[in-house]
Structures are given as structure tokens and as C-alpha cells.
Amino acid sequence: MVLRSEPKSVEGSSVSKRKDQSTGSMLPFLRAGRWLQRMARAKTLGFVIFGLSACSHEGVIDNGLSLGLMWADECRIHRPCKDVSPLPPCPRDMKTSTPPVPATLPPGSEMTYSVAGRLQFEQDLYTMARCAPSWRQHCCNQGAKEAFLVVEDGARFVLPKVGCFGDESRLCCNVPVKEQRVVATGVMQVKAWSKTRADSWRWGFQDEVTLCAL
Numbered sequence: 001m002v003l004r005s006e007p008k009s010v011e012g013s014s015v016s017k018r019k020d021q022s023t024g025s026m027l028p029f030l031r032a033g034r035w036l037q038r039m040a041r042a043k044t045l046g047f048v049i050f051g052l053s054a055c056s057h058e059g060v061i062d063n064g065l066s067l068g069l070m071w072a073d074e075c076r077i078h079r080p081c082k083d084v085s086p087l088p089p090c091p092r093d094m095k096t097s098t099p100p101v102p103a104t105l106p107p108g109s110e111m112t113y114s115v116a117g118r119l120q121f122e123q124d125l126y127t128m129a130r131c132a133p134s135w136r137q138h139c140c141n142q143g144a145k146e147a148f149l150v151v152e153d154g155a156r157f158v159l160p161k162v163g164c165f166g167d168e169s170r171l172c173c174n175v176p177v178k179e180q181r182v183v184a185t186g187v188m189q190v191k192a193w194s195k196t197r198a199d200s201w202r203w204g205f206q207d208e209v210t211l212c213a214l
Contacts, residue, residue, distance in 0.1 A: 058178060059084030061124070061145065061164055061171040065137055071169045075139040081172035090183050090212035098151070099188055099203045107190050110206065114185040115157065116214065117149040121177060126168060139167040147175060149184050159184060159209050181214040 060081045071077050096116040124145050131138040145164035149157045164171035186209035191202050 058176040059173045061166075061173070061177070063169055070136050072134065072136040072138045075137070075169035076166040076172070077169035081170070082174075084173055084176055086176060087180070087182060087211050087213040090214055094183060094212070096183055105190050109190045110187055112186065113188050114183050115149060115151060115188075116181070116183045117151040117157075119175075119178075119180050119182045119211070120148055120150055120156075121163060122146045122148065124164075124171065137168070139169050141168050143167055143171050145171055145173070145177070149182070155203075157184070157188075157203065157205055159211075160205055161208050162211070175211065182211050183214060184209045184211055186210065 062077060065071065094114065096114050098115065099111070099113055122145060124143060126143045127141040129140045131140040143164075143166050147159045147163040149159055151157070162175055164173035164177065166172050184205065187206045188203045189206050191204045
């Protein structure tokens with residue numbers, strides 16, 4: 001029986017030369033890729049490599065772009081957000097209350113309440129305007145990430161003017177974006193989707209609310 005062995009790669013052979021040539025031709029691209037990754041980590045470029053999704057921390061939510069795209073000059077991502085401070089702690093003697101059943105009061109009734117619950121945030125929402133085509137990504141839409149209060153019975157109350165606001169590139173938040181136990185104090189009003197159906201009456205905060213952390 002004759003055993004055949006695979007030919008070994010000999011330095012200087014045509015096979016090894018082709019491998020060296022192919023590797024050498026890719027070096028500029030590999031180096032450029034490493035450079036772009038380092039720049040993206042250092043946040044010196046206005047785009048995100050490989051089209052990563054939103055990058056967020058407590059006070060800022062940045063949206064990424066595909067390779068080769070950059071945010072235009074008017075976009076919010078080129079301007080810093082204001083620093084976000086932690087919510088102040090609630091006073092130890094603070095009393096909370098639960099609004100009465102809305103159907104027991106006429107629509108339009110207003111009362112001030114301090115309601116305890118869990119702070120949560122909606123998904124990012126944006127207007128649907130079509131930006132002018134360009135090699136750079138323009139920002140012509142408004143974005144928001146609204147905050148709401150979830151109480152023990154599962155009811156949710158939208159917190160006016162609380163959350164994150166901006167455009168397609170960046171949302172700036174006025175409260176830390178994290179789930180936590182809070183007390184929301186403000187004027188609540190009975191709102192009616194239908195004046196003839198009491199089961200459609202709902203409480204809702206009016207104007208601004210103040211928040212403290214439990």
C-alpha cells in the first residue's frame with residue numbers, strides 16, 4: 001500500500017505567495033477598521049460602527065447610524081445635554097394617597113394628590129417627517145421618551161414634561177432613566193373619553209409634577 005502525504009507549504013512557493021499577497025492587500029482595511037473602532041469608543045466620530053442601536057445612560061440616549069453615515073450639524077447629538085441629578089429623597093413624614101374612583105366624581109374635577117408608584121418609561125417615539133436626502137443624516141423630527149407612574153393596582157399615570165426629549169440623534173432626559181420607586185405630587189383631573197360612560201373616566205396629572213425618591 002502506498003501512503004500519500006499532503007504537500008507541505010514551502011516558503012517561496014506560489015501558494016504561500018498568494019496568501020501573503022491577499023493578507024497584504026487587506027492590511028489597509030484592517031488598520032482602518034481598528035482606527036474607526038478606536039475613534040468610535042473615544043466618541044470623536046459622529047456615527048456608530050456596524051449600525052449599533054441606541055446607546056444610553058441615565059441622562060442621555062444616543063442613536064447610532066450605519067457605517068459611513070454622519071449626523072448633520074443641526075442634530076442634537078453635537079450639543080451636550082444638561083447634567084441630570086438624582087431625585088431628592090422623600091420626607092420621612094410624607095403622606096401618600098390614592099385618588100378615589102373617577103366615576104364617583106364629575107369630569108373636570110381637580111384635586112392635588114401625592115401618589116406613590118414605580119417610575120417607568122415608554123419606548124422612544126418620533127415624528128414621521130421626511131428629511132432632505134443627503135450624504136449626512138439630517139434631523140427634522142422630534143423625539144420623546146415619556147415617563148409614567150405605575151401604582152400598585154396597575155394603573156398608569158403619564159407624568160407631564162417628565163422624560164427625555166430631542167431629535168433622531170439624541171434625547172436629553174430631565175430625570176434619571178431608571179426604574180425606581182417614587183412619589184409624584186401634582187394636580188390631578190378627571191378626564192372623560194365619553195361623558196356618558198363613567199367607565200371611561202380616568203385620572204390624569206395636569207401640567208407639571210414634582211418627584212421624590214422613596
